[in-house]
Amino acid sequence: MSDPRNSSPRRNSQGRAPQRRPQQQVQPARLVAYEVIAAVRESDAYANLLLPSRIQKAGLNSADAALATELTYGTLRMQGFYDKVIELVADRTVDKIDPAVLDVLRLGAHQLLATRVATHAAVNESVALASQVASRSATGFTNGVLRTISRSSLEEWQGWVQEETEGADEKLAVLHSHPAWVVRALRAALDAEGRADELEQLLQADNVAPRVNLAALPGLVDQVDAAGLGDADAFSPIGFVLSGGDPLGVTERFGGRVRVQDEGSQLAALALSRAEPVVAGERWLDLCAGPGGKAALLAAEARLGGAELTANELVPARAGLVRNALAGVPGEVPVLELDGTTIGDTHPAAFDRIMLDAPCTGLGALRRRPEARWRKTPNDVAELSVLQGKLFDAAFAALKPGGILAYVTCSPHLGETLGTVNGALARWGDALEQLPTREVLEGIAANPLDVGGDGRTVQLWPHRHGTDAMFIALFRKN
């Protein structure tokens, strides 16, 4: 069989521009997907925030809403791979393609290579979309590129794309659609546990939409009612995998006492609240609380043990989200709006337990935020690790002697995990004691966790635990 790359649209007679503007209507689900993908590119929109409102505005039924979601998320996730395929076919780099046409091509490539959408529907609707959002001349180009892509299988394109790419990490990067620097960072993080051979599994897991996970707030939900929501989580003792239906409907039905929350986030909050028995009257702080997932769980745990939680969040709009998240838990939880780096000055030695769920790159939650991988840079790691160090020191100063600090990130990047921890240990010496985090979590988890490392810190992984790649480290102030 001849190499399909030789049938580039410029050379292929079947790819010639149609003579007339296509009459086909673009299906609303595809139009919604295109609009969100374009907004992500043009105005740095967040797909997970914009998509629900676009679906609602377009009045999509549930099947079309599911299609729009799959098309949007799948296209954004696999954009790096599709761009390489498009470059091979179009015989030019993607920066030489009109951005609106490129979005149409990415969306079309996704339908052809990763969905069961019929080839004629994927191509014809993409051509119609190109004529609607770009120029008439773009229709011939779109038609040619997509017809060429459709003539070969995903596996064949994967082979050609790898052949065209130099370097082992770079090949994995393009094949699994991650920036190469992220692949190198993930390899280093796995390598620190002696598990670099799991890299490909991790990259694959980043490209699979996560299941909807729920947390039933302890002491506030009848566990029998909650059990009807789905299967119990493998690890979190309060978690469930939603078996079906609208997650927001479930949260509303339970008055906010059942919440959508990743299992790893549940374990991180429980690691702090259950590290040792709670003494009534303890004061707890959630230093970087927005949007409030862990704060709600900590508030429920504090209520059970007779402790008092305070939440803090720098960004006022996100502090509002924290207040909403706390609404399902009886009792008052003050929500401060301070810069967390000053908490040691405003509240010296004031708290028995502090959650520092630090601002981070979020490289551990790439499956959840499909466009995030394309927005982060190594500079973000450098800047965030400085902020993480400052927040750590402030939290340490706000901790009472004997108090417990949980340092948590939803990034496995070593600069944000062990780098920050080792920096703090170097600064604080014997005053900062590492607690056996793995042992604490093994006492909480419903099943053995099988985490790597030396046990003083815990790194969870999507491919291994089905959670976001949460990093959790517990400390005591001596």
Ligand SMILES: C[S@@+](CC[C@H](N)C(=O)[O-])C[C@H]1O[C@@H](n2cnc3c(N)ncnc32)[C@H](O)[C@@H]1O
């Ligand atoms: C990883 S998120 C926390 C997630 C939260 N714990 C949850 O479970 O929903 C980090 C939060 O820290 C906030 N933040 C960033 N810089 C901060 C600062 N200097 N002081 C306090 N909060 C800050 C961000 O706005 C963001 O909401």
